[in-house]
Amino acid sequence: xxxxxxxxxxxxxxxxxxxxxxxxxxxxxxxxxxxxxxxxxxxxxxxxxxxxxxxxxxxxxxxxxxxxxxxxxxxxxxxxxxxxxxxxxxxxxxxxxxxxxxxxxxxxxxxxxxxxxxxxxxxxxxxxxxxxxxxxxxxxxxxxxxxxxxxxxxxxxxxxxxxxxxxxxxxxxxxxxxxxxxxxxxxxxxxxxxxxxxxxxxxxxxxxxxxxxxxxxxxxxxxxxxxxxxxxxxxxxxxxxxxxxxxxxxxxxxx
Amino acid sequence: xxxxxxxxxxxxxxxxxxxxxxxxxxxxxxxxxxxxxxxxxxxxxxxxxxxxxxxxxxxxxxxxxxxxxxxxxxxxxxxxxxxxxxxxxxxxxxxxxxxxxxxxxxxxxxxxxxxxxxxxxxxxxxxxxxxxxxxxxxxxxxxxxxxxxxxxxxxxxxxxxxxxxxxxxxxxxxxxxxxxxxxxxxxxxxxxxxxxxxxxxxxxxxxxxxxxxxxxxxxxxxxxx
Ligand SMILES: Nc1ncnc2c1ncn2[C@@H]1O[C@H](COP(=O)(O)OP(=O)(O)OP(=O)(O)O)[C@@H](O)[C@H]1O
Ligand SMILES: [Mg+2]
Numbered sequence: 001x002x003x004x005x006x007x008x009x010x011x012x013x014x015x016x017x018x019x020x021x022x023x024x025x026x027x028x029x030x031x032x033x034x035x036x037x038x039x040x041x042x043x044x045x046x047x048x049x050x051x052x053x054x055x056x057x058x059x060x061x062x063x064x065x066x067x068x069x070x071x072x073x074x075x076x077x078x079x080x081x082x083x084x085x086x087x088x089x090x091x092x093x094x095x096x097x098x099x100x101x102x103x104x105x106x107x108x109x110x111x112x113x114x115x116x117x118x119x120x121x122x123x124x125x126x127x128x129x130x131x132x133x134x135x136x137x138x139x140x141x142x143x144x145x146x147x148x149x150x151x152x153x154x155x156x157x158x159x160x161x162x163x164x165x166x167x168x169x170x171x172x173x174x175x176x177x178x179x180x181x182x183x184x185x186x187x188x189x190x191x192x193x194x195x196x197x198x199x200x201x202x203x204x205x206x207x208x209x210x211x212x213x214x215x216x217x218x219x220x221x222x223x224x225x226x227x228x229x230x231x232x233x234x235x236x237x238x239x240x241x242x243x244x245x246x247x248x249x250x251x252x253x254x255x
Numbered sequence: 256x257x258x259x260x261x262x263x264x265x266x267x268x269x270x271x272x273x274x275x276x277x278x279x280x281x282x283x284x285x286x287x288x289x290x291x292x293x294x295x296x297x298x299x300x301x302x303x304x305x306x307x308x309x310x311x312x313x314x315x316x317x318x319x320x321x322x323x324x325x326x327x328x329x330x331x332x333x334x335x336x337x338x339x340x341x342x343x344x345x346x347x348x349x350x351x352x353x354x355x356x357x358x359x360x361x362x363x364x365x366x367x368x369x370x371x372x373x374x375x376x377x378x379x380x381x382x383x384x385x386x387x388x389x390x391x392x393x394x395x396x397x398x399x400x401x402x403x404x405x406x407x408x409x410x411x412x413x414x415x416x417x418x419x420x421x422x423x424x425x426x427x428x429x430x431x432x433x434x435x436x437x438x439x440x441x442x443x444x445x446x447x448x449x450x451x452x453x454x455x456x457x458x459x460x461x462x463x464x465x466x467x468x469x470x471x472x473x474x475x476x477x478x479x480x
Contacts, residue, residue: 156335
C-alpha cells in the first residue's frame with residue numbers, strides 16, 4: 001500500500017485498517033461534460049448508517065449507482081469489504097440490496113411472483129415463508145396475488161422495500177425510500193430501518209427529509225454539486241440547527 | 256445445477272407474464288397467420304407449384320413474426336428498470352442471456368408449431384412422413400435466429416427507433432441461417448433424400464454454435480451502461 005503523501009511536514013492520521021465495509025476513494029463520474037461526481041472519498045464501518053442530503057442533481061443517485069456497480073466511475077476506486085468493485089463477482093452483489101427510484105418489479109407479475117423470482121436469484125432459503133413474512137411486514141398481504149401493474153405508487157414502493165429485505169443483505173442502499181409512502185407506511189419503514197440498524201448492517205440512505213434522516217443515522221453527509229461538502233458523525237451534529245447548516249452548506253447562491 | 260435453476264427462473268417468469276397478458280404470442284401468431292393467408296391468396300396454386308415458394312413463405316412468416324416477439328422481449332425488462340434489478344442480483348450476466356434466449360425460443364417454437372399445420376392446409380402440402388426432419392430444421396433454424404436476435408433485442412432496447420433498427424441489424428447477420436433453413440425445408444418438402452439435407456443442417460448447426468458463443472461472450476458488454 002502506498003502511504004499518503006505528506007505535504008510540508010504536515011502529519012496526518014494514517015488509518016491502516018482494512019476492514020471498512022465501504023471504501024470510496026476519489027471517485028468521479030462525468031456524463032459527457034456534466035460532472036455528476038467529483039473526487040468523492042469516504043469510508044464506512046460495519047454498522048454505520050449514513051444519511052445523505054443534497055439538492056436535486058447533486059449526484060446522490062449517481063453515487064449509489066457507482067457503489068452498487070451499476071455504473072462504472074470515470075475515475076477512482078470503490079472497495080466493498082476490501083474487494084474492489086471493479087473486478088467483483090456475484091459475491092459482493094449478494095450482500096447489497098438497493099431501493100432505487102425505480103421499483104425493479106415486473107408489472108405483469110404479482111408481488112408473490114416477483115419476490116419468488118428475485119428470491120431464486122439470491123438463493124433465499126425457505127423462500128415461501130420468507131416471502132409471506134416480508135410481504136406481511138410491508139402490509140401487502142391482501143394484494144399478494146394481484147398483478148403489480150394495478151398497484152399505486154406507494155404500494156410499489158412498499159413492495160420494492162420487501163424485495164430488498166427478502167435476501168437479508170448486509171449492505172443496503174436506499175434512494176429516497178419515503179417517496180410515495182403514506183404516514184403509516186413511513187412509520188413502518190422507520191421502524192424497519194431502526195431494526196436493520198441493530199444488526200451489523202451498513203446502510204446508506206438518500207433523503208430530502210432531514211428529520212427522517214437524522215432520526216436513524218449514525219453519520220450525516222451533505223452532497224452539493226457532485227462533492228461531499230460535509231460529513232460528520234451524528235453525535236457531533238447539532239440536530240436543532242442542522243437545517244440551517246444544510247442551507248448554509250448548499251449555499252443560497254446555488255439556485 | 257444452480258446456474259440452470261436460475262436460467263429457468265428467468266424463462267419461467269417470462270412464461271408466467273406471457274400466460275397472463277398473451278401480448279407477445281398473440282401478435283406473433285396473428286402476424287404469421289396473416290403472412291400465410293395473404294401469400295396463399297395472392298398465388299394461384301393451380302399454376303404455381305406450391306413447393307417452389309412454400310418454404311420461403313413459411314420462413315418469412317417465422318422470421319418476421321419472430322422480430323415482433325424479439326422487439327418486446329427486452330421491453331418488459333426496461334419497465335421499472337427491471338434489467339438493472341437483475342444486474343444487481345448475484346447471478347452471472349450470461350444467465351440473463353440464456354434465460355431470455357430460451358424464453359424467446361420457446362415462444363417462437365410454439366408459434367411455429369401452430370403455424371405449420373395452417374401452412375400445410377393452406378398450401379396443400381403433405382408432411383406426414385417428414386415431420387421429424389422438418390421439426391429438426393425448424394428448431395435449428397429458429398435457434399440460430401433467436402441467439403443473435405436476443406442479443407440484438409438487448410442492444411436495440413435503448414434505441415428510439417428500435418422497431419426499425421432490430422430487423423435492420425439482425426437480418427444481415429442471420430441471413431445464412433435463414434437461407435440454409437429455407438433450402439433444407441425445400442429439400443424436405445420435395446422429398447429429397449436425407450443425405451441432401453444433412454449438409455444444410457450441418458451449416459445451420461455450425462452457425463448456431465458460433466452465434467451462441469459470440470452472443471454469450473458479448474452480452475455482458477451490451478447490457479452494461
Ligand atoms: N444517465 C445519465 N446521462 C447523463 N447525465 C446524467 C445521467 N444520470 C445522471 N446524470 C446527471 O448527473 C447529475 C447528477 O444526477 P443524480 O441523478 O445523481 O442527482 P441526484 O442527486 O440523485 O438528484 P435528485 O435529488 O433529483 O434525485 C445531473 O446533472 C444529471 O443530469
Ligand atoms: Mg436521485
